[in-house]
Amino acid sequence: MVHFGLGPWFVRGSFLLRYNINMSEKYILEVNNLVKTYGKGDSLVKAVDNVSLKVKEGEFVAIIGASGSGKSTLLHMIGGVDRPDKNGGEIIIEGQNITKLNDNKLALFRRQQIGIIYQFYNLIPVLTVRENITLPVDLEKKEIDEDYLEQLIDALGLKNRETHLPNQLSGGQQQRVAIGRALFNRPALILADEPTGNLDSKSGAEIVKLLKLANEKYHQTIILVTHDLEIAKEADRIITFGDGKIISDKKAGK
Numbered sequence: 261m262v263h264f265g266l267g268p269w270f271v272r273g274s275f276l277l278r279y280n281i282n283m284s285e286k287y288i289l290e291v292n293n294l295v296k297t298y299g300k301g302d303s304l305v306k307a308v309d310n311v312s313l314k315v316k317e318g319e320f321v322a323i324i325g326a327s328g329s330g331k332s333t334l335l336h337m338i339g340g341v342d343r344p345d346k347n348g349g350e351i352i353i354e355g356q357n358i359t360k361l362n363d364n365k366l367a368l369f370r371r372q373q374i375g376i377i378y379q380f381y382n383l384i385p386v387l388t389v390r391e392n393i394t395l396p397v398d399l400e401k402k403e404i405d406e407d408y409l410e411q412l413i414d415a416l417g418l419k420n421r422e423t424h425l426p427n428q429l430s431g432g433q434q435q436r437v438a439i440g441r442a443l444f445n446r447p448a449l450i451l452a453d454e455p456t457g458n459l460d461s462k463s464g465a466e467i468v469k470l471l472k473l474a475n476e477k478y479h480q481t482i483i484l485v486t487h488d489l490e491i492a493k494e495a496d497r498i499i500t501f502g503d504g505k506i507i508s509d510k511k512a513g514k
């Protein structure tokens with residue numbers, strides 16, 4: 261009589277197989293009905309206008325769209341550096357609704373779970389290359405994984421630059437330090453806003469190669485804002501923004 265008990269499971273299993281549904285796929289990020297407005301009256305701007313999207317663990321997503329379409333505003337809210345409007349939707353990262361966290365908890369969450377790379381490198385000028393990279397781990401008072409640090413510095417092409425200060429580096433090198441800092445504590449989610457915007461195409465391509473490595477080797481999820489369609493094509497998926505809304509969401513890949 262045991263087979264009666266197994267019946268529903270069998271039916272469910274064959275349904276899942278037939279429709280190729282993978283139950284192990286997990287969403288690392290869910291954005292639901294997100295709204296962010298700036299200003300009032302005539303000068304009111306809906307920078308992010310009721311946006312919903314889901315990103316799977318290990319996905320590499322590129323966001324493109326015209327200047328002023330809301331890409332950075334969205335990324336800042338996902339990264340917990342800015343907040344949506346009151347009752348302006350929710351952002352769930354690894355099951356945690358970050359819109360409900362108070363400022364202190366949000367800052368802690370950001371430091372532990374998210375790596376952010378900005379267009380302007382945001383390095384600490386008085387810290388060396390090595391100290392800038394290890395900063396998030398030092399703040400957590402965690403032990404430095406020296407092997408990984410060496411591997412990362414090597415991959416970043418920053419060997420022999422470890423004790424340099426940011427103002428002793430080129431723009432491309434500074435951006436690579438910022439990427440090292442975002443990667444070093446191995447956050448599950450990496451957000452990058454135009455990380456190649458200030459670089460020549462060769463240095464830009466190197467940055468993208470590093471992000472792809474983080475994505476493919478360490479299975480880190482990446483959301484990358486870019487104006488460069490060639491760079492966007494390196495992602496698994498391209499989301500196009502227009503006027504605060506998602507106007508297309510397509511599979512990419514070369």
Ligand SMILES: Nc1ncnc2c1ncn2[C@@H]1O[C@H](COP(=O)(O)OP(=O)(O)OP(=O)(O)O)[C@@H](O)[C@H]1O
Nearest residue numbers: 298299305307325326327328329330331332333334
């Ligand atoms: N702090 C602010 N105060 C008022 N309006 C703002 C503020 N930040 C952004 N905006 C407005 O919100 C809209 C979206 O800006 P956002 O920076 O997100 O665009 P973007 O898509 O990142 O553009 P770009 O490609 O130029 O970086 C713009 O119209 C902008 O003027």
Ligand SMILES: [Mg+2]
Nearest residue numbers: 331332333453
């Ligand atoms: Mg922007």
